[in-house]
Amino acid sequence: MINYRVLKKLVAAALVGGFVITAQAGPEEDRQAFVDSYKWKFPNVPMEEYVNGVYAIDKVGRENWEAIEEFPPYEIFIDEGLTMWEKPFANGKSYKDCFPEGPGIAHKYPHWDKQQGMVMTLPLALNQCLEANGEKPLKYKKGPINNILSYIAFESRGQVTNLEIPQDDPRAMEAYEEGKKFYFTRRGQLNFSCATCHLQNTGMQVRTEILSPSVGHTTHWPVYRSKWGTVGTLHRRFSGCNNNIRAKALEAQGEQYRNLEYFLTSLSNGLELNGPGARK
């Protein structure tokens, strides 16, 4: 049903105004293109399953994973994180003062920080909180940052990814575009891009592993990886991916990885958070 009167007015307005609205491909169209590609490959996998990463499409792996999830290996890290959350800093303040809304805040990250002109991720915000209170910042890949992140992730379960790119600062869209470019740029001696594995060849195997879809990649961090024997951050995983394709890993929480996280998170818009996760 098209209202022709409105249409006429619109056309007239456009002609008078002398502007042409062209169809544009933005983040939502990008996300849809990813979803379409996966739907075509895995027609029977419902959208909400994508939060489980490769286990949405790997039956055998899924059985093992479900068994692991009965006694989640990341539980102790959540407990440790709770202790960190509660424990006052040397100056008497605590994380609670930096994040007055409470620990269920993972869905608010990453977001565009207009003041600092950069993508603000949760680990970065945590460290800024520490530094503002005279505490030593945490390392970004391994160690205690994963405890606090595990606790926050657990408290954020059920929140929905809803990354919105603000229109009032063009740098935000630039950061998204940079992240997208990173995703599609071939790197390393193997000449792979993120897309080679996680879009073009999703569901195929590299050695014994089945390649996961990118939609859902960001919903469940930090992750307890059996390979690591502990919980690690998303940026640790980025480094691992880059290493696997024989590219030199970039700096965790550096601009490139943060922009990549921004782009990737946008692909998971509409999906529930279910961290911390467990993976092989």
Place this chain on the structure above:
Amino acid sequence: MHTKKRLSVVLLAICLSSGSASLIAADAKKGDPKMAEAQAMITAAEEARKKAASVDSEWRDTGKFIKKAQDALKAGKTDDAIRLAKVAEDQGNLAYEQGFSQKELKLPSYFKVKASAPSPVSAAMSMKAHKITPALTSVEVMHKGEMVSISRTADENAVIPKAYASTARECPPFCVQPMAIGPGVDTIGELEVLDYLERIAKGDPTVLVVDSRTSDWMVRGTVPGSVNIPWNRINIDLQGTFGSQAEVDSLDEILQNQFHARKTNGEWDFRNAKTLVLFCNGIWCPQSTANIRTLTKLGYPAYKLKWYRGGMQSWVSAGLTTVNN
């Protein structure tokens, strides 16, 4: 001359640097030109590595090779040092090339973003544009070594060419074909054909678009970027045997040279065979259908066979560019 150039680099390095570099250089001066060469190679490798890093494209092991080369040099193993530095330099140069070549984001063909439904305004405004889709105006393809741009006709009076205009076709042989002709064989349309043509034009050697019609049809035009392999050259009779030795040879030749299948001990190996897009004159044309059935019988993987069912009649009815062979 190569070595000479390297030497001058290292001499420059001596003048500029202090510490260990000049020590090594001093050693080199004493008489081992190989040592100087190794040092120069390491310097060059480090330069190459830095260049790659400057475009965020450094490889994982380049730094490690440089470190190993330095260790080898310290241990007096100049040959090893030279070899390792050479590997590192090559890696650095390749990595830089890789990063540099991707300065602009080029989205891969498998990533298909549909532009959001155009608003009524832009639909009304763009009525005069003769696009293929709202986001696609033309596709550049290679036809017999020349670039051809496929677009839709802008001629307001264009109609379907005479050769394809007739609707009176006798069946048999010109019987209406089903939508799907076999398990696993995709039936595709114009946009998918354009995608495959674009892939070929961009250098993808794994795809071939085949016009299955007899060669006399070529003068009436074909899809730019396709190759003509008349359907009767891909032919086995119902018992799966060939009519004549000449036919066997002809088919073998096509399978091996044009489709890149391999024959070992009389068995076909289709693992490296191309993805074929076959078409003929239209939905009433049984020729590409017959070819696909024959190829499937020979063991050609179904997923490597794509059928453009609409064929030429559909192509010209969309006003898409044709070329006369």
